[in-house]
Amino acid sequence: MMNAASRSMVRASLFGLMLSTLFAMSASAIDTETPFNDPILDARYDKLIHELRCMVCLNGTIADSRVDLAADLRREVHRMVADGQTEDEIKTFMQQRYGDSILYNPPVQPNTWALWAAPTVFLLIGLAVVGRIVWQRRNLVVADESSLHEEDHA
Amino acid sequence: MWKYILPVGIFAALIVVFTIGLNRDPTSFESPLLGKPAPAFTLPSLEDPSVTVTDSPLRNNEVTLFNVWATWCSGCYQEHPFLMELKRTSDVPIYSLNWNDERDAALKWLNQLGNPYAATAFDGDGRVAIDWGVYGAPETFLIDGRGNVIYKHIAPLTADVWEKEFLPRIAQAKGAAP
Numbered sequence: 636m637m638n639a640a641s642r643s644m645v646r647a648s649l650f651g652l653m654l655s656t657l658f659a660m661s662a663s664a665i666d667t668e669t670p671f672n673d674p675i676l677d678a679r680y681d682k683l684i685h686e687l688r689c690m691v692c693l694n695g696t697i698a699d700s701r702v703d704l705a706a707d708l709r710r711e712v713h714r715m716v717a718d719g720q721t722e723d724e725i726k727t728f729m730q731q732r733y734g735d736s737i738l739y740n741p742p743v744q745p746n747t748w749a750l751w752a753a754p755t756v757f758l759l760i761g762l763a764v765v766g767r768i769v770w771q772r773r774n775l776v777v778a779d780e781s782s783l784h785e786e787d788h789a
Numbered sequence: 790m791w792k793y794i795l796p797v798g799i800f801a802a803l804i805v806v807f808t809i810g811l812n813r814d815p816t817s818f819e820s821p822l823l824g825k826p827a828p829a830f831t832l833p834s835l836e837d838p839s840v841t842v843t844d845s846p847l848r849n850n851e852v853t854l855f856n857v858w859a860t861w862c863s864g865c866y867q868e869h870p871f872l873m874e875l876k877r878t879s880d881v882p883i884y885s886l887n888w889n890d891e892r893d894a895a896l897k898w899l900n901q902l903g904n905p906y907a908a909t910a911f912d913g914d915g916r917v918a919i920d921w922g923v924y925g926a927p928e929t930f931l932i933d934g935r936g937n938v939i940y941k942h943i944a945p946l947t948a949d950v951w952e953k954e955f956l957p958r959i960a961q962a963k964g965a966a967p
Contacts, residue, residue: 690818690924690925691924691925693815693816703889703915704889704915704918704923704924707889707914707915707916707918707919708919710914711916711919730821731821732821732822732919732920732921732922733818733821733922733924734818734819734820734821734922736818
């Protein structure tokens with residue numbers, strides 16, 4: 636006889652299985668290009684479709700989208716990989732047609748310096764603020780101790 | 790004193806950044822084709838698969854429009870009456886690319902709504918659209934007499950956009966043409 640805890644565990648694992656099957660199904664249904672059966676070409680294709688933006692859906696790559704354009708671009712990437720083109724050649728091809736926005740990783744260049752520098756700049760500002768607060772608190776502790784000593788004397 | 794000025798200053802700067810950022814259209818990217826030659830293509834005509842449509846009318850010493858449309862595109866339906874009006878009132882010929890569409894549906898569309906185009910290339914698999922950097926129909930390219938792309942509008946073409954963005958550029962291109 637099952638107790639409540641083990642029953643809910645079974646239920647949870649069944650639910651997990653259902654979810655993972657669902658995701659596996661949707662993942663395989665999006666990309667309909669045939670694999671190359673060559674680890675190097677397959678890896679190149681897979682990397683590229685995960686690094687090119689689906690321009691229609693914005694926050695997704697062409698690997699994640701069912702939009703017609705994403706399928707067309709996957710087909711084009713597949714064809715170029717089959718032709719033996721390198722990752723850089725294929726990215727340049729896309730960039731020349733769609734602009735920098737198609738690259739999911741923004742390239743480091745003058746108009747993206749602020750973007751790339753921002754995390755470091757904010758970290759430095761944060762450290763400066765924390766440093767200042769710590770410094771002020773340290774002075775506070777010294778002041779308290781000296782007032783304690785004064786009480787002792789009194 | 791700085792204790793008050795600094796946070797207020799940072800807050801004001803953020804307001805400015807957000808105001809600019811929120812008023813930009815995140816779905817509209819500048820085309821890298823601007824100022825460059827229009828991509829070449831050779832495609833079957835929509836009306837007759839045995840007839841070929843190429844990019845050559847776009848390089849024929851006259852300012853032209855190149856409109857990308859499809860029957861599944863609601864914005865194209867929305868802009869269609871304005872294209873018909875342009876055909877009647879403007880001397881700029883409109884060439885078009887029927888993108889990722891069904892030939893029968895596209896022909897039915899033109900028969901029922903009217904055909905504003907001088908010629909239509911049928912890009913059934915979207916290969917030529919990739920060369921043009923097309924991602925959201927309707928898209929309208931303005932092409933000068935030498936075959937260079939001088940402007941691209943993404944979204945339905947309206948009288949307002951036509952007057953503000955196209956007419957000044959057309960006048961300029963015509964003035965510069967030999």
